[in-house]
Amino acid sequence: PTPGPVTVIGLGPMGRAMAGAFLDRGHAVTVWNRTASRADALVGRGARLAGSVEEALTAAEVIVLSLTDYDAMYAVLGGADPAALRGRVLVNLTSDTPDRAREAAAWAAERGAAQLTGGVLVPPSGIGNAASTTLYSGPRDVFDAHRATLEALTGADHRGEDPALAALLYQLNMVMFWTALSGYWQALAVAGAHGLTAADLRPLAVDALDLRQFVEFYTPRVDAGDHRGDVDRIAMALASTEHVVHTVAGAGADTALPEAVAALFRRAVEAGHGADSATRLVEVLREPAA
Ligand code: NDP
Incomplete structure (x- = not known):
């Protein structure tokens, strides 16, 4: 199957490596970052820079979040029109505590989105390598539906339904x-x-x-x-x-x-x-x- 569109929000070293790995696999990639200039090299490689968070959210079903912590996630997504979150899969690869991951999953569900919590076990240099591992938790059916997309980043290991588990x-x-x-x-x-x-x-x-x-x-x-x-x-x-x-x-x-x-x-x-x-x-x- 042709790779589907993905959005990456958060372009620190990790998010930039992830957006790059999706581009390498032929995905249409939309990116958004608070500091827009961090997207320059990715745009040069074919990524589309969204003009707003809403635009980033509505560009794809799969939204990869790679932010410093969950406060940053609320800062970014909390300001957007909630309608833009409906039906999205938030692949939250932001690290924080298990409690915060569970809260965020509930926050997403209230807005009609599903969260897959992810814990990336490698530095940015390991992104794009199938031998690397990311631990996921959250709804199994959502994980299965998007597994091939997630595998553009690293090997994907679903450990259970509890949204806090991967963070733990x-x-x-x-x-x-x-x-x-x-x-x-x-x-x-x-x-x-x-x-x-x-x-x-x-x-x-x-x-x-x-x-x-x-x-x-x-x-x-x-x-x-x-x-x-x-x-x-x-x-x-x-x-x-x-x-x-x-x-x-x-x-x-x-x-x-x-x-x-x-x-x-x-x-x-x-x-x-x-x-x-x-x-x-x-x-x-x-x-x-x-
Ligand atoms: P960074 O802290 O460098 O990435 C920060 C990203 O978060 C930037 O895009 C930054 O935007 C954004 N951000 C931070 N605060 C806010 C805010 N208040 N509002 C909007 N945007 C904000 O982290 P990394 O890229 O290194 O990592 C991302 C995640 O991945 C982290 O949770 C980290 O723990 C995890 N991780 C990182 C690994 C690594 O080796 N780097 C390894 C495994 C996991 P801006 O550019 O505007 O500052």
């Missing part, structure tokens, strides 16, 4: 991503204090950041509530995290991050879990620290 999974991804990547920045800062470059650290970093074997080992134990300290003990891990704090301090570097990690393990030991596996931290982390 996206945020869970970011919880892990930012925390692990901060550990990488920390290691580079300490390495640098000792005259080691990022290139020097690369082989060690690649292995250290591949936590697959830990994930595979701990998955069944966490789900079974099995926190037996037969392989690792929190008391041992606390000593290890303290060595990290001392090593970072010894390099004259900022210790805020390793202090936070050591404090977490200390909290678990003080709560009487020193002989348990680090999986116990999942329960410790369920409640705010005192």
Whole structure:
């Protein structure tokens, strides 16, 4: 089938990559952005710049939203004639909290539009690559009807009907991503204090950041509530995290991050879990620290 028309609203690095991927696949692409000049290169490649949000909305059934957050979405769509939203599919690839995604789906439904929430798991350079993944949630029939269009952007993985689900999974991804990547920045800062470059650290970093074997080992134990300290003990891990704090301090570097990690393990030991596996931290982390 010939690719149908699509509209992309929001032309940050992500929205520009998305509009470009649709053009590459032969879609008729309409774009709108608060700062219209960001559309220049896309218009040069054949995209049509809408003169208003209404015009952008009525140019296609599929409206891809790529904005900073949901406040930006309300700022853009809230000012438009609501009639322009009727019958549209809002493919909301804007990241925000699960609650905000659920509210936005209801907001769309009140105006006769359907929302597909999306969490894009790659940077703009991964757009247009079928091996990349975007997690979607929302009405399955709407997803199925537009799947081929969405696949111009990335692989499309529908995870369920709940509009909040894709936003939740996206945020869970970011919880892990930012925390692990901060550990990488920390290691580079300490390495640098000792005259080691990022290139020097690369082989060690690649292995250290591949936590697959830990994930595979701990998955069944966490789900079974099995926190037996037969392989690792929190008391041992606390000593290890303290060595990290001392090593970072010894390099004259900022210790805020390793202090936070050591404090977490200390909290678990003080709560009487020193002989348990680090999986116990999942329960410790369920409640705010005192
Ligand atoms: P940007 O923050 O650079 O994109 C911002 C877009 O939102 C611009 O088009 C901007 O318009 C518009 N915008 C912001 N506030 C308003 C407002 N109040 N009214 C109207 N328009 C507004 O983000 P990216 O392009 O990098 O990403 C877009 C979304 O994709 C974000 O939610 C991001 O979290 C998510 N994402 C990004 C990834 C990345 O690597 N970049 C990876 C995965 C997800 P203007 O040009 O006028 O400023």
